Amino acid sequence: RLSYIYIYSSCKLFSFNLDMEIVSRGWWWVKAMPKKLIAKVVEVAKNTKKLGQDDPRIIIHSLKVGLALTLVSLFYYFQPLYNSFGVSAMWAVMTVVVVFEFSVGATIGKGFNRGVATLLAGALGVGAHHLARISGTIGEPILVGLFVFLQGAISTFIRFFPKIKARYDYGLLIFILTFCLVSVSGFREDEILELAHKRLSTVVIGASVCVIVSIFVCPVWAGQELHTQVAHNMEKLGNFLEGFGDEYFKTSEDEETNGDKSVLQDYKSVLNSKNSQETWANLARWEPGHGQFMYRHPWKQYLKVGTLTRQCAYHIEALNGHLNSDIQAPAEIRGKIEGTCTKMSLESGKALKELALAIKTMTRPSSAEAHVANPKSATKILKSLLKSGMWEDTDLLEVIPVATVVSLLIDVVICVEKIAESVHELASLAHFKSIDPTVTPEKQLTKTECPNIVIT
Numbered sequence: 001r002l003s004y005i006y007i008y009s010s011c012k013l014f015s016f017n018l019d020m021e022i023v024s025r026g027w028w029w030v031k032a033m034p035k036k037l038i039a040k041v042v043e044v045a046k047n048t049k050k051l052g053q054d055d056p057r058i059i060i061h062s063l064k065v066g067l068a069l070t071l072v073s074l075f076y077y078f079q080p081l082y083n084s085f086g087v088s089a090m091w092a093v094m095t096v097v098v099v100f101e102f103s104v105g106a107t108i109g110k111g112f113n114r115g116v117a118t119l120l121a122g123a124l125g126v127g128a129h130h131l132a133r134i135s136g137t138i139g140e141p142i143l144v145g146l147f148v149f150l151q152g153a154i155s156t157f158i159r160f161f162p163k164i165k166a167r168y169d170y171g172l173l174i175f176i177l178t179f180c181l182v183s184v185s186g187f188r189e190d191e192i193l194e195l196a197h198k199r200l201s202t203v204v205i206g207a208s209v210c211v212i213v214s215i216f217v218c219p220v221w222a223g224q225e226l227h228t229q230v231a232h233n234m235e236k237l238g239n240f241l242e243g244f245g246d247e248y249f250k251t252s253e254d255e256e257t258n259g260d261k262s263v264l265q266d267y268k269s270v271l272n273s274k275n276s277q278e279t280w281a282n283l284a285r286w287e288p289g290h291g292q293f294m295y296r297h298p299w300k301q302y303l304k305v306g307t308l309t310r311q312c313a314y315h316i317e318a319l320n321g322h323l324n325s326d327i328q329a330p331a332e333i334r335g336k337i338e339g340t341c342t343k344m345s346l347e348s349g350k351a352l353k354e355l356a357l358a359i360k361t362m363t364r365p366s367s368a369e370a371h372v373a374n375p376k377s378a379t380k381i382l383k384s385l386l387k388s389g390m391w392e393d394t395d396l397l398e399v400i401p402v403a404t405v406v407s408l409l410i411d412v413v414i415c416v417e418k419i420a421e422s423v424h425e426l427a428s429l430a431h432f433k434s435i436d437p438t439v440t441p442e443k444q445l446t447k448t449e450c451p452n453i454v455i456t
Helices: 002-054 057-076 079-099 104-134 136-158 162-183 189-216 222-248 274-284 299-323 331-361 366-387 396-429 441-448
Strands: none
Touching (some): 057 079, 057 189, 079 104, 079 189, 104 136, 104 162, 104 189, 104 274, 136 162, 162 189, 222 274, 222 299, 222 331, 222 396, 299 396, 366 396
């Protein structure tokens, strides 16, 4: 009996201690909650500030969306408009919410898709509804179901075509939605026509407000974004190549005075730039002429330049691997090719930066020709050096890393030459102006970094 009493008292004591521990933890959590809440608020504020500082256009875009929503919301407070559209005015608000995008091209593209899709689907929906009504009570649901099935299946299949998906995917979605809304509706024929008319009118009004605000209030042009990104990508590769020679051939004494190596890693963003460039190019085709970008600007040529730039970046990625490789060739072997390789990388980097500057300023890249020619002559010297008998007494395993770097540099020089040809072609198609020898590139750049907002 005493043992039972002892066990019972022990259990009670354990239960009491457990309850006290739970209460203690709960009290500690309540006391710590204000500090955690304040820390979370501070973190959100810092992230918000950083986001706004990184790209102030995000803040401006948010204000533009608010302005567009305010304008279309006046439908509910301007009596003549409300009497005309009634609750259908909500479609204008919904159009602003789904159509307004960051760039002008994206906004125009979505507005065009929504307007045309609503018009076509509304007309076809009214026709389908009429055919179903005259077929009788039995045939009406059969025909409506058949029409909905056919248009849904065909429209969805068309969405899988790459070119259609890139430019008209949103329009096909709206087409499917509007057709079903109109054809399946149980309204009388005159009411269906009124529904289609109100839907189309409010969509056009909402899309028009979006386009007007997007163009005339601090516009963000997709074409300008593509133009800038292509130039910046080339500049990043040029920075790497200019610093590669010194970094690869540095001695142990040089390693003690390491500078900022972040510039050697900027090229990595170029490797994944394909999707963004294709998106900007598709959106740029919707935009009207503005500034120096006239109607039918050669946006496809920008994609060609971007593709060649990425190919060069892949070779540079391989070169960067040799900078950090555990297997390095002896210094005396690297010293035999140091001058030639350094010249190749340095001149290739200068050529890319000159080409980038030419794109930024929209001037013909005449000054880049010398920098493109210099590494080509250095390549011939290097090839003859490799074919000479100076490597006969050298261990093959020690030569392989150097030979690999030389081969990659030769590939880079070939890529730079192709990029230069592509930029010259772009300059011809886009009618880049010839540079005035009395005007420095910096002044040219200053003049073109802020393009005029002129709709042509």
